Amino acid sequence: MxxxxxxxxxxxxxxxxxxxxxxxxxxxxxxxxxxxxxxxxxxxxxxxxxxxxxxxxxxxxxxxxxxxxxxxxxxxxxxxxxxxxxxxxxxxxxxxxxxxxxxxxxxxxxxxxxxxxxxxxxxxxxxxxxxxxxxxxxVVDPKFDWSGDCPPDTPLADSIIYEVHVGGFTKQNELVPEKLRGTYAGLASDASIAYLKKLGVTAVELLPVHHFIDEGQLVDKGLRDYWGYNTLGYFAPMSRYSSCGDDGCQVNEFKQMVKKLHSEGIEVILDVVYNHTCEGNGLGPLLSMKGIDNVNYYRRVPGKPQYYMDFTGTGNTLNLVHPQVLKLVMDSLRYWVTEMHVDGFRFDLASTLAREESAVSKLSGFFDVIHQDPILQNVKLIAEPWDVGDGGYQVGNFPVLWAEWNGKYRDTVRRFWKGDEGLLSDFAYRFTGSSDLYQGDGRKPSASINFITAHDGFTLTDLVSYNEKHNEANGDDNKDGADNNDSWNMGAEGPTDDQAINELRERQVRNFLTTLVLSQGVPMICGGDELGRSQRGNNNGYCQDNELTWYDWKLDVPRQRLMEFASKLIHLRRDHPNLRRRKFFQDRKIRGSVVRDIAWYGADGNEFSDANWNETWAKSIAILLNGQTLGVTDEDGKEVKDDSFLFLINAAPEGVEFKLPESPSKSQWRQVLDTQNLDDPFESCEFTEKVILGGRSIRVFRDGAK
CATH class of the missing domain: 2.60.40.10 (Immunoglobulins)
Structure with a gap:
């Protein structure tokens, strides 16, 4: 023709x-x-x-x-x-x-x-x-009826992010029509929406949905890529998650999903992989950019153009130093905002994007272009602030407008609840928004995306059930995945019939979730953690597109109890601005007197001194957040106030008797949460002077609570 x-x-x-x-x-x-x-x-x-x-x-x-x-x-x-x-x-x-x-x-x-x-x-x-x-x-027809679409536009400080896999989320959910399971339409189904709203999250962060391919070595093993960090096309939604086929209808199905989620008050954030592509190094396949203009699209070793620079561990690195490649990335980002109506992005290995010749630079062209872009400067920008190259670990070093996956938060909280010593001071920084990382450069507590688990690593259930990784199913002789997980199995590797161990594990999961959801900053929950999802000790499920990684919706009593706990915890945060402050803590003067917005106490009821902070063996603390000192006003200019909260936190195995400090309102403290009470953790009761805080547990009190 x-x-x-x-x-x-x-x-x-x-x-x-x-x-x-x-x-x-x-x-x-x-x-x-x-x-x-x-x-x-x-x-x-x-x-x-x-x-x-x-x-x-x-x-x-x-x-x-x-x-x-x-x-x-x-x-x-x-x-x-x-x-x-x-x-x-x-x-x-x-x-x-x-x-x-x-x-x-x-x-x-x-x-x-x-x-x-x-x-x-x-x-x-x-x-x-x-x-x-x-x-x-x-070739795609861009027409779509967006009439009535009203993105929630939730401030980042008020966000509760749910990291979720489009396919795995509904694959086994019998409440979702069978044809829609594992698809964009399945994520937007009535059953999925009802669950997300009951849980209380404000945004879903989707693991990569840019069209990706299965690696050859996985196909040879009878496996396939599950996570999706193997991008082929930066504008195309992954056809595997389409319920209607792959002839272009997946574009409209994705748009319908976004529109439905928006209508229910849920934002959509995409995990994007602009640091490398699926074409690998010189021995990789010729599928797209490598055969179009290899010397410009990819970074190559200076003086040895045959070889690729690799800051990602995947064989190649996209050349964002080149204006046309930077334009490709910017065009892609703008397309997903303007045409697909997504609300933000989480950038995989974002340090790679900020590299100029080799070092990571806050003044890179990538940051400059995004910051002046009238579309992108108004969406949520979240960095995974590291890569595998020299100097790639950049937690706390990204510029304004950016939030970061706070890896230091994850590591500190894991080690603290495991019982490691010398972490109380660092735990206090992480719990109160990581001011040591973000306050000095003009950012707010919302710059810290707090997480304890994510797609990469143990699930929360596995974090308290395994000392070692168990990745044999991946076919790499258990050599893949991280070796150091800061996990603790409580005395048995994997599932056990020991009731005491199971109760301790359940309490530890509650401690982790309570810490995560009630810390200052922005909580990101790894999808399924609230359901007790396990990968049987596999901490690298990138190639397990099967029941090992899919969400199990057949809940036994403990898992149903955990889901209810997580939902109530999330709604507690959403109901109280004191638990999601816009600003870092700082004492303020009111009518000539200094008002404390935060205070730290020991078990004896006395405020912490420098000597207390230096006690490396200390594992318990009381933290008071004054709800009268938020330092923000509402839309009418009225100062926002809230109840005050008192947290009693104990990572030691033995119980501690705490003397309660006086509440800022002089009213009685009323308990609103006890992670040790497995049957009724949100039972409300008043306390006057002293409380016995059990080993490895948290109690939360509120003044003026009804």
Whole structure:
């Protein structure tokens, strides 16, 4: 078929449907020719059309009569010179980096490598056609009825984030229609919405939903990528999570999910992976950018362009120093905000994005562009503030507008409740918003995204049930995953019938959840922790797309009890601004007198001294938060006030008798939470002078409580 082409336009990049056909635009500074090739619904290549126009290194043309739903890919010509970073091979079909939808998965048995795999020589050119083994880009109609969409726009300080896997969340939920389980529509189903609202979270943070591929070594083992940190397309929602197919309808299904979640007051945050792609190093497949303009899209070793710089541990690093690659990332981010209506992003290995030549820089082009962008400066920006390169651990060092996964919070809280000594002072910093990390650079407590567990590592149940990782199912002889987990099994490795151990584990889980939800900063709950989800000691479930990682909705009594506990705990936080302060603690003067907004006490009822803080063996403390000193006003200019709270915290195995300090309102302290009371932890009762705080437990009191 000979299709008619018009010059078209160099912008926007990607495939853009128009009245006469579809405009195609592809950036490549080093290519010598570009063709766009079309495929029918059976994957048969029907035509290849050269894009003859080239403007500012963008190859473009409008191909007549091409409509939404059309499958396509690129064949790009240029030098074959791997030693100098040139890996062009027009026999290989390439996915459009700007594709709005992608159909199919990689077939690793097909010739998807640019070089001769049989010889193992990456310098030897492979002439075989790869089209049968490569996913196809899909032309997408952008029209969607967003009328009535009203994003919740919850302030970050008021947010409670729920990290969740789109597929695993509903895969085994029998309340969700079978066809919708494991899909975008399943996450937006009535059953899912009802659960999220009952739990009380304000935002779901979705593990990667940019279209990704399964690694070849996983396919060989009968496994596949579950987490999704193996991106192929930065604009296309992962087709695996679609209930309607993968011919482009997944785009509208994703939009419907966002619109439904918004209507129920729940925001959508995406976990995004702009630090690397699925193409790996020189021995990886040729699927997209590597065959389009390898020397510009990827960072290469200075003086040795054959080799890739790898700050991610995946084989390559995206070259955000190059303006066009930075534009790709920015275009992707803006697309997901403006066209898909998401509310924010969590950036995987964000330190990589901030690297200039090699070091991490607060003044990098990536930060500069985001901070001046009128769209992106108003969404939630969350960094995973580390990568695997030298100097990559940057917790506390990201600029204003950014929040961070607080790895120091995770490590300190785990070790404190495990019973390690010398952590009381650091625990106090983490519990009150990590002012030592975020106060000095103009940020607020909401800059600290507090978490104890996440997708990567033990679940909360496994954290209190295993001393060692058990990753045998991954097929790497248990060598993968972190070895140091700061976990404690309480005396038995894995499940046990010992009632005392099980009760202690349940109490420890409650201690962790109470600490997390009631700390200053923003809590992020690893989805399923509130259901007692276990991965049987596997702390690296990236390749376990099965019952091991899927949420189990058949709850026994302890797990149902845990879910109810988590829900009430979350609503306690939501009901009280004193538990989610906008500002760091600082004593204030009111009518000439200093009013304490926070105070620390020992078991004897006396305020902590420097000597107390230096007692490395100390594991218990009382913390008073004065609800009359929030330092903020409401929309009418009226000063916001709240009840005061007193926390009694004891990580020691033995109980402690605490003398209660006087409440700021001079009223009686009323207990609102006791993690040691497994049957009725929220039982309300008044206390006057002294309280026996059990070993490894928390009690929370409120003044003026009814």
């Amino acid at each position: 000979n299709r008619t082409t018009l010059p078209g336009r160099p912008y926007p990049l990607g495939a853009t449907p128009q009245r006469l056909g579809t405009n195609f635009a592809l950036f490549s500074e080093t290519a010598t020719a570009v063709r766009v090739c079309f495929f029918d619904e059976n994957g048969v290549e029907t035509d290849c059309v050269p894009l003859k126009e080239r403007t500012a290194f963008v190859w473009h043309g409008l191909v007549r009569d091409i409509k939404p739903g059309q499958r396509y890919g690129y064949r790009v010509e240029g030098p074959w010179d791997p030693a100098n970073g040139m890996r062009f091979n027009s026999n290989k079909l390439l996915v459009d980096p700007y594709a709005k939808a992608i159909e199919g998965q990689v077939d690793w048995k097909k010739p998807i490598f640019a070089y001769d795999v049989a010889s193992g020589d990456e310098m030897k050119f492979d002439p075989q056609n790869s089209a049968d083994g490569v996913p196809k880009s899909v």
